[in-house]
Amino acid sequence: MGKRSGKRPVLGKAVGPTLEHIERDGTRDDDILKPRIGGFKMNCCGGSSATEPVKVDWKLKAHPVIKRGTPFLLCVLDGWGENREDDYNAIFKASIPTIKALKNGAPARWRTIKAHGTAVGLPSDQDMGNSEVGHNAMGAGKVIEQGxxxxxxxxxxxxxxxxxxxxxxxxxxxxxxxxxxxxxxxxxxxxxxxxxxxxxxxxxxxxxxxxxxxxxxxxxxxxxxxxxxxxxxxxxxxxxxxxxxxxxxxxxxxxxxxxxxxxxxxxxxxxxxxxxxxxxxxxxxxxxxxxxxxxxxxxxxxxxxxxxxxxxxxxxxxxxxxxxxxxxxxxxxxxxxxxxxxxxxxxxxxxxxxxxxxxxxxxxxxxxxxxxxxxxxxxxxxxxxxSPPLIERTSGVYLVKNGVRTFACSETQKFGHVTFFWNGNRSGKLDEKLETYLEIVSDTCPFNEKPKMKADQIAKAAKEAILSGKYDFIRVNLANGDMVGHTGDFGSVLVACEAVDKGVKLMLDAIKQVGGIYMVTADHGNADDMAQRNKKGEALKDEEGNAIPLTSHTLAPVPCAIGGPGLPANIKFRSDLPNAGLANVTATFMNLLGFEAPADYEPTLLKWT
Ligand SMILES: O=C(O)[C@@H](CO)OP(=O)(O)O
Ligand SMILES: [Mn+2]
Ligand SMILES: [Mn+2]
The missing domain is CATH 3.40.1450.10 (BPG-independent phosphoglycerate mutase, domain B)
Structure with missing residues (x-):
């Protein structure tokens, strides 16, 4: 997925990538940045046209309250569920002041949403969520029957x-x-x-x-x-x-x-x-x-x-x-x-x-x-x-057709999640001029050895994108909770969560600086439960009395927080959608970008007075 072609960045000596690097022509085949700029096939209308309505009205109506053009950050915490608060919940145990403070906004600006099972198009409610279905749902605004x-x-x-x-x-x-x-x-x-x-x-x-x-x-x-x-x-x-x-x-x-x-x-x-x-x-x-x-x-x-x-x-x-x-x-x-x-x-x-x-x-x-x-x-x-699921008229297509400038960034392990999966399993960019996709190269060692992963570099790149004024929509995925969660190494997962928190703080501070709006959410659980359990929910222990690690995703719902100085005071989460899932995120962020969502998308989580 995703050919590398076109311009390459020139690396400066700065710790993180800068947008200047991204936009300058360069030929160096560095090992830090791999922007996907140029050379992609345009696929604005997305996939098969066989089932598409004959005439799609791509023009999005302006949102009645939220103004278009306010910089908007959408941060996906990969593998970050809201789960029982005990000794095996690394998110509960970690020192993560910024993300914990988001909860103070509940219920008006913090809530949970479903991220597993039928809510994201999986066959049964015993199916844990995963990145593909989660990012497909958030990108498409619909619950799609999955592979x-x-x-x-x-x-x-x-x-x-x-x-x-x-x-x-x-x-x-x-x-x-x-x-x-x-x-x-x-x-x-x-x-x-x-x-x-x-x-x-x-x-x-x-x-x-x-x-x-x-x-x-x-x-x-x-x-x-x-x-x-x-x-x-x-x-x-x-x-x-x-x-x-x-x-x-x-x-x-x-x-x-x-x-x-x-x-x-x-x-x-x-x-x-x-x-x-x-x-x-x-x-x-x-x-x-x-x-x-x-x-x-x-x-x-x-x-x-x-x-x-x-x-x-x-x-x-x-x-x-x-x-x-x-x-x-x-x-x-x-x-x-x-x-x-x-x-x-x-x-x-x-x-x-x-x-x-x-x-x-x-x-x-x-x-x-x-x-x-x-x-x-x-x-x-x-x-x-x-035949794969038909994922059509994704939010990305609507947004480029309405002139929204997007910066999407993650590290290699999750890069395709915020681009390929987000766009309905299409590897190309939707619009060469309006979109910048930036990949920060992941380490190749097992991630418990380097649990901070590239959270800091991603956050710095996003911060620069926010401050640059060149983008309306800044979309990132922080991989740590998931990738380190899969190793089952509890101590490393704590470090991973703390690195995520620092990254989120950096980005939220930038949003504050520009008077922007943010949404912080996740694609499915993982770090929120690190122990295998019996039917009563008690942690299973080995002969030495240590909890047996859980390396998989969880069935937990995920948090969804909104805020930022650009968010009008009368915007709140509605309370009539207790079963909302990841597909409801789409109409919500389209509102936060200043648009009403297409009528057939899952409803927005927002209300305004
Ligand atoms: O690593 C992966 O391939 C899956 C787990 O199988 O995780 P995620 O869905 O978070 O990418
Ligand atoms: Mn994931
Ligand atoms: Mn995973």
Whole structure:
């Protein structure tokens, strides 16, 4: 997602990026800033036009009370829920005076909103929120049925087997070698994939004539409990055995931990994808085993420092030591993740003839498809089994059509969240002149080692954007609560939260200075609960009495605070929308930018007297 092209910044010696750097022409391929300026395909009307009303009225009406042109900051705290206040809530325990003070505005200017389950288009209210659905909802102003549910429906109705993506992969099965490969995340997390969907799909493929299946499975531990990979791979081995008994040669062929093998995102570290290519495609990895459960169990036992997220790559070999499932000419390959960000790079490696991100050594001619199309701008991949959600007429399109100047910024790990996901899974900019997208390069070490991440640099860049007077809408994402929350390291999460608080203070002070307006909200919970719990809600403890870390997101609602000197005194949160969710944020910030939102958006959270 997101090609890098066009102008590059020149780096000064200042600690943080400056807008001057962004706007100056430069050719230096620095490692601090990667602005996405120039070279993107314009896609102002967004996606498929098939279902779009014939004539869209893009002109937004002026808001009756809030004046247009007041600088407006929208700060998304990633992984920052409002949860029970106990010893395992890092947000409660951290010293975060600025963010805590926002609560004093309740109920008129601080409230919580739903960020999980059906409120954000997920199949059930047991589904935790995640960045993709959260940012899609905030960008689009609507609750959109997301990938997880669309795949469920397509599998249940059997439509998937009648569509052209399936017909495309099926062509490979009837001539040798004709292996059907599946690559993806094996868990019940429901954020990127779900194992039950893979199990149904493998069964469906067999029923449609597939005789040979190989799974390249990634261990999770991030959307589910650390160590649960053994349970999921055991379940998968059983299903594969059942298929074998019916006459389908079905086996696991390779694997590794999602954060170390294959599932990089936003080009943070191509080495991760390269490792995956070696294991899945070439059948090469340092660890070789005859069985996947044995592989995971042994690697974990021999290296107590490893875990599901970071498990090194392994390959399954036969008795002679030959890999059981390298990917070769004539095979079919399906990535069974429905979520885009962490499989876009692997998709490029399969899809692009001309590919220079790493040396593929061998580039097999295969029928390649995604569970979904992952990038609507790039049409990546060309073939897919289930159509992605149609996310149209997003706020971004309305805003550029009404001349709003936007600055969007985050660090690599969340950069696509405030741009790609925000714009309905489109990698290009909506308007070259009106928008500046700035990426601050993330560290590549595990984030508990550097929990402050780039909060300060992002805040400084946003501050400069606010003070510059060049932007109406400054949109940022601070990654720490989420990225450090996923490590399960409580002490580091406290540092992470404190870095976020300092960043927020810097930005709110800038808003104060220019008489602007702010909204501080979040996309889903994470740092707000760092312990696994029993049914009564008590923290589970290990043999030494320490709480067992929770590395996943939570089901908690998220805070939403508004304020700033530019916010008219008679603007308040209304009280008649107790179940409002992230999609209500959109009409709210469009109001704060001085506009009435499109009539079919979820209602604004604001009232005025
Ligand atoms: O890291 C990720 O890919 C997900 C968790 O699987 O987190 P987020 O939705 O916050 O990006
Ligand atoms: Mn997130
Ligand atoms: Mn996360």
């Amino acid at each position: 997880a549910g669309l795949v469920d429906t397509a599998l249940r109705s059997g439509k998937l087997y009648k569509d052209k993506g399936f017909a495309y992969i099926k062509q490979a099965w009837f001539n040798a070698p004709g292996t059907q490969h599946f690559i993806g995340l094996v868990s019940d997390g429901g954020v990127h994939s779900r194992y039950d969907q893979l199990a149904a799909l493998m069964k469906g493929c067999f029923e449609q004539g597939c005789k040979k299946i190989r799974v390249h499975g990634l261990t999770d531990g991030r959307d589910c409990a650390e160590g649960s990979s053994i349970k999921f791979f055991t379940e998968m081995e059983k299903d594969l055995e059942a298929l074998r008994k019916k006459g389908c040669d079905a086996r696991v062929a390779s694997g590794g931990g999602r954060m170390f093998v294959t599932m990089d995102r936003y080009e943070a570290d191509w080495k991760i994808v390269e490792r995956g290519w070696h294991a899945h495609v070439l059948g090469e990895a340092p660890h070789k085993f005859q069985n996947a459960v044995e592989a995971i169990t042994t690697i974990r036992k021999n290296d107590p420092d490893t875990n599901d997220q970071y498990l090194p790559p392994f390959v399954i070999v036969d008795k002679s030591g030959a890999p059981v499932g390298p990917i070769v000419d004539g095979d079919a390959v399906v990535i069974f993740n429905f979520r885009a960000d962490r499989v876009a790079q692997l998709s490029k490696a399969f899809e692009y003839e001309d590919f220079k991100k790493f040396d593929r050594k061998r580039y097999p001619k295969v029928k390649f498809a995604g569970m979904m199309q992952y990038d609507g701008d790039l049409k990546l991949p060309k073939n897919y089994l289930v």
